[in-house]
Amino acid sequence: MRTVRTIAEMRAFVATARASGRSVALVPTMGAFHDGHLALMRAAGAACDEVVVSLFVNPAQFDEAADLAAYPRDGARDAALAREAGVAVLFAPSAEEIYPDGFATTISVGAVAEPLEGAARGPGHFAGVCTVVAKLLNIVAPDVAFFGQKDAQQVAVLRRMVADLDILVRVEDVPTVREPDGLAMSSRNSRLSPAERERAVALFEGLRAAAAAAADGQHDARRLREAAVAAMGARGVEPEYVALVDADTFATVETASQRVVMAVAARVGATRLIDNLLIDVRHPAATG
Numbered sequence: 345m346r347t348v349r350t351i352a353e354m355r356a357f358v359a360t361a362r363a364s365g366r367s368v369a370l371v372p373t374m375g376a377f378h379d380g381h382l383a384l385m386r387a388a389g390a391a392c393d394e395v396v397v398s399l400f401v402n403p404a405q406f407d408e409a410a411d412l413a414a415y416p417r418d419g420a421r422d423a424a425l426a427r428e429a430g431v432a433v434l435f436a437p438s439a440e441e442i443y444p445d446g447f448a449t450t451i452s453v454g455a456v457a458e459p460l461e462g463a464a465r466g467p468g469h470f471a472g473v474c475t476v477v478a479k480l481l482n483i484v485a486p487d488v489a490f491f492g493q494k495d496a497q498q499v500a501v502l503r504r505m506v507a508d509l510d511i512l513v514r515v516e517d518v519p520t521v522r523e524p525d526g527l528a529m530s531s532r533n534s535r536l537s538p539a540e541r542e543r544a545v546a547l548f549e550g551l552r553a554a555a556a557a558a559a560d561g562q563h564d565a566r567r568l569r570e571a572a573v574a575a576m577g578a579r580g581v582e583p584e585y586v587a588l589v590d591a592d593t594f595a596t597v598e599t600a601s602q603r604v605v606m607a608v609a610a611r612v613g614a615t616r617l618i619d620n621l622l623i624d625v626r627h628p629a630a631t632g
């Protein structure tokens with residue numbers, strides 16, 4: 345595995361791969377790898393000949409300076425894990441390489457980026473995500489790009505961007521990888537104290553309670569949200585939001601009569617966590 349720091353070197357690698365007819369996958373990340381990241385890398389390796397993983401803690405998508413400063417970073421460990429996962433290139437550019445002096449363009453996606461994480465973190469969050477992902481797609485020009493359902497709204501926003509801007513890439517999403525108790529793996533979990541770690545399972549328990557109610561025939565969004573809030577409350581966790589939304593547009597739905605996502609955000613101690621579950625009322629067992 346090679347670690348590449350410049351756009352020029354990254355493009356040269358991809359040009360060589362293409363010249364020999366090899367397909368290329370891109371997995372964009374911010375590092376601090378866990379099994380969720382590794383699942384994306386494995387899916388990428390199964391789909392394409394060469395896997396490029398980008399590792400860039402994107403300052404543009406952080407709404408809080410303290411959150412950016414506290415974001416876990418361990419490049420050496422990440423490189424070892426990526427190598428083991430069969431990654432060909434770890435693309436780890438500096439902030440100056442991505443945002444040189446004079447950088448002035450922002451990509452902002454409309455309605456799908458506005459609720460939930462867009463409202464909670466401000467319009468700059470998804471604009472920052474979209475701008476950096478568009479740059480990565482232009483730099484690597486992969487056949488397929490892989491993202492996690494853990495960040496379901498992010499996938500919906502990026503699919504919208506790729507469609508609207510005619511970017512020639514297939515977007516694939518990979519099911520959320522969870523800890524044995526159900527907590528969604530996240531780089532932020534490392535900030536939880538042992539007591540907070542126990543309470544953090546509340547997000548998944550809330551989602552599971554709502555999914556169980558839906559499977560029992562309860563399709564009213566307010567009731568499903570109440571089921572989630574009650575289950576979280578039992579762990580002493582109060583959600584920042586619990587929402588039932590269309591899986592593609594992220595528009596709020598009143599009734600779970602279609603493919604919908606229940607999305608939740610909550611602070612556990614000082615750490616803000618998000619999670620979501622696909623609730624398919626026609627096939628209640630199908631959850632992601």
Ligand code: AMP
Pocket residue numbers: 372373374375379380381383384490491492493494495518519520521522528529530531
């Ligand atoms: P991050 O490094 O947190 O920006 O995440 C990089 C990619 O990994 C994103 O597409 C995330 O959605 C995905 N991801 C993060 N956590 C998980 C998880 N627990 N399961 C699956 N994918 C994940």
